[in-house]
Amino acid sequence: MIRLEDLTKTFATPNGLVVAADKVNMEVPTGEICILLGPSGCGKTTALKMINRLIAPTSGRILINGEDTSKLNDIELRRNIGYVIQQIGLFPNMTIEENICVVPKLVGWDMKKAKSRAAELLDLVGLDPRHFLRRYPKELSGGQQQRVGVIRALAADPPVMLMDEPFGAIDPINREIIQDEFLKMQAALKKTIMFVSHDIDEAVKMGDKIAIFRAGKIEQYDSPDRILAHPANAFVADFVGADRTLKRLRLVTAEEVARADAASAARSASVADVRQSLASSGERIAVVIDGDHHPVGFVTADELQGASGRIGDFAHPLPASVPVRADLRAVVSEMFAHDTMWLACTDDNGRYAGVVTQPAVTAALRATYGGANAGAA
Amino acid sequence: MRHAIAQSIGLGRAAMLAVGLLAGLWVANSGLLDQIMVYWDDIAFLSRQHMVLVAASGGAAILVGVPVGIWLSRPSAERYAETVMQVFNIGTTIPTLAVIALSMTILGIGFPPAFFGLFVASLLPIVRNTYAGLLAVPSHLKEAATGMGMTPIQILWQVELPNALYVIFSGIRTALAINVGTTPLAFLIGGGGLGELIFTGIDLMDTGMLLAGAVPTAMLAVLVDFLMGQAQLRLIPKGVNPLR
Numbered sequence: 001m002i003r004l005e006d007l008t009k010t011f012a013t014p015n016g017l018v019v020a021a022d023k024v025n026m027e028v029p030t031g032e033i034c035i036l037l038g039p040s041g042c043g044k045t046t047a048l049k050m051i052n053r054l055i056a057p058t059s060g061r062i063l064i065n066g067e068d069t070s071k072l073n074d075i076e077l078r079r080n081i082g083y084v085i086q087q088i089g090l091f092p093n094m095t096i097e098e099n100i101c102v103v104p105k106l107v108g109w110d111m112k113k114a115k116s117r118a119a120e121l122l123d124l125v126g127l128d129p130r131h132f133l134r135r136y137p138k139e140l141s142g143g144q145q146q147r148v149g150v151i152r153a154l155a156a157d158p159p160v161m162l163m164d165e166p167f168g169a170i171d172p173i174n175r176e177i178i179q180d181e182f183l184k185m186q187a188a189l190k191k192t193i194m195f196v197s198h199d200i201d202e203a204v205k206m207g208d209k210i211a212i213f214r215a216g217k218i219e220q221y222d223s224p225d226r227i228l229a230h231p232a233n234a235f236v237a238d239f240v241g242a243d244r245t246l247k248r249l250r251l252v253t254a255e256e257v258a259r260a261d262a263a264s265a266a267r268s269a270s271v272a273d274v275r276q277s278l279a280s281s282g283e284r285i286a287v288v289i290d291g292d293h294h295p296v297g298f299v300t301a302d303e304l305q306g307a308s309g310r311i312g313d314f315a316h317p318l319p320a321s322v323p324v325r326a327d328l329r330a331v332v333s334e335m336f337a338h339d340t341m342w343l344a345c346t347d348d349n350g351r352y353a354g355v356v357t358q359p360a361v362t363a364a365l366r367a368t369y370g371g372a373n374a375g376a377a
Numbered sequence: 378m379r380h381a382i383a384q385s386i387g388l389g390r391a392a393m394l395a396v397g398l399l400a401g402l403w404v405a406n407s408g409l410l411d412q413i414m415v416y417w418d419d420i421a422f423l424s425r426q427h428m429v430l431v432a433a434s435g436g437a438a439i440l441v442g443v444p445v446g447i448w449l450s451r452p453s454a455e456r457y458a459e460t461v462m463q464v465f466n467i468g469t470t471i472p473t474l475a476v477i478a479l480s481m482t483i484l485g486i487g488f489p490p491a492f493f494g495l496f497v498a499s500l501l502p503i504v505r506n507t508y509a510g511l512l513a514v515p516s517h518l519k520e521a522a523t524g525m526g527m528t529p530i531q532i533l534w535q536v537e538l539p540n541a542l543y544v545i546f547s548g549i550r551t552a553l554a555i556n557v558g559t560t561p562l563a564f565l566i567g568g569g570g571l572g573e574l575i576f577t578g579i580d581l582m583d584t585g586m587l588l589a590g591a592v593p594t595a596m597l598a599v600l601v602d603f604l605m606g607q608a609q610l611r612l613i614p615k616g617v618n619p620l621r
């Protein structure tokens with residue numbers, strides 16, 4: 001757990017005092033990612049660097065797991081905190097292996113253990129150790145360097161990580177990939193992470209909590225969904241953008257709003273039976289599934305009126321289907337693309353997993369807006 | 378780009394070798410070789426003296442220049458670093474011959490003033506390149522190193538010096554070139570060396586004697602530069618060596 005108490009930093013500059021951090025109070029629970037978000041110059045980096053004491057606070061306290069860091073030796077403190085900077089900062093004179101082994105060596109691991117750790121970490125981010133251990137940073141692409149920068153910070157397994165715009169220097173496509181990789185690692189590692197970003201999309205994607213900064217002050221510290229749904233003031237609302245409701249779509253997966261019990265029918269089922277069950281449940285469509293339980297089409301209640309035979313003969317092809325893991329932004333995008341009010345969902349094996357409808361999506365968005373007055377709505 | 382540099386260095390070497398070979402052929406054919414070989418004993422003795430001067434003054438300049446450059450680049454020396462560098466820069470505008478003459482007025486004649494004059498002449502490029510090379514190490518590397526928990530000494534040895542090494546080496550190479558080129562002047566203040574054959578040869582209008590001093594001096598200069606070039610190519614780690 002990281003706790004900041006009344007943390008303040010003023011810089012004396014030729015143009016007078018600059019207050020880079022103004023009585024910042026916040027707490028990051030163990031195992032969570034907290035994003036420090038805000039426009040350039042609002043004090044995010046300053047706040048971060050006070051935690052590993054690259055910048056000495058003017059006043060206030062920093063506690064890591066309850067321990068006041070000003071009581072600790074700077075060098076010891078830093079060796080126990082992983083640090084990733086935007087410029088990546090791999091040492092050009094060292095091989096990738098040597099770069100990763102820097103902190104393990106500093107804290108006195110034996111070389112064999114450090115080296116096998118380096119290989120293991122490279123593997124973890126999909127870089128083949130046999131190819132990469134002996135290379136120099138200049139022989140790697142930007143995205144590969146970025147990955148090495150992250151695993152170098154993880155090398156000695158520090159409980160706390162500080163990351164200053166760690167994925168800022170790479171192209172958007174690689175950034176998404178590395179973000180996903182990192183989230184996957186974090187799910188297993190459960191580090192306590194302070195993460196600086198100026199990108200609201202990144203913040204919403206990566207953060208358990210987001211702290212929005214303006215001129216050294218925290219304007220709002222909340223979960224991504226609450227920040228998007230209930231911005232505390234005009235500044236926050238403006239910063240997160242007019243499309244903040246659409247951004248919230250990324251926070252919910254299809255699984256959470258899909259109706260798993262929506263009507264379905266085997267191709268070989270008789271029309272009469274399906275008409276019967278649709279009539280009794282009041283539903284107007286049924287998804288048609290094949291022998292492997294894959295969704296292959298749909299039938300409407302209207303067309304089954306007065307008909308007979310097998311369902312397969314009445315099935316229309318499905319316009320599209322979406323994985324249940326997809327976020328609602330992808331779902332809505334598919335709906336708009338195919339001009340449909342509903343989509344069938346599939347699980348990891350492509351089997352039918354329910355139906356997600358436009359009203360269900362809007363209801364999900366409304367649910368958080370309900371917030372305090374949910375009962376009234 | 379890197380290839381172009383390496384290639385042009387390769388070309389320069391080849392051209393130098395060719396010129397050397399032609400000069401050698403000419404010297405051998407014109408009968409000058411015999412005139413030079415008359416002085417073989419002098420050449421052997423004076424070359425040794427010459428090389429001792431180069432090695433001692435150059436070595437001392439490295440041993441003093443690199444630490445001074447390091448010291449000037451430390452944040453604690455920031456206030457005087459620029460002033461010190463200015464003084465050094467003004468120092469280089471003084472012709473080496475004047476430096477040697479001045480050191481004679483203080484230290485008398487013989488080895489000490491020659492050593493001292495050459496030492497001073499070689500010092501500046503080493504100090505300047507060490508200082509500039511260390512300052513040019515990107516600050517984010519130092520920040521990353523500090524943030525990872527390296528001590529200032531560890532940062533100096535493991536990050537700053539390796540990354541400045543190429544520039545420092547270039548300074549040493551320049552310094553030694555200046556040193557080797559200036560060493561013949563040592564004779565003028567009784568420091569000995571191959572200058573004795575050159576200057577006496579000039580005085581006596583004895584071409585053989587003059588060449589007996591000039592040819593080994595030239596060969597030594599080429600050899601030293603070649604060795605420094607090789608060292609720069611091979612000793613500097615691949616990750617920070619623009620030649621590799």
Ligand SMILES: Nc1ncnc2c1ncn2[C@@H]1O[C@H](COP(=O)(O)OP(=O)(O)O)[C@@H](O)[C@H]1O
Nearest residue numbers: 011013018020039040041042043044045046047
């Ligand atoms: N070393 C410093 N000296 C003076 N002012 C500084 C220094 N570092 C940062 N600042 C000022 O503090 C403010 C916050 O900077 P910073 O934390 O780097 O912002 P951010 O990371 O959010 O872009 C800015 O106004 C910046 O100019």
Ligand SMILES: [Mg+2]
Nearest residue numbers: 041044045046
């Ligand atoms: Mg910043």
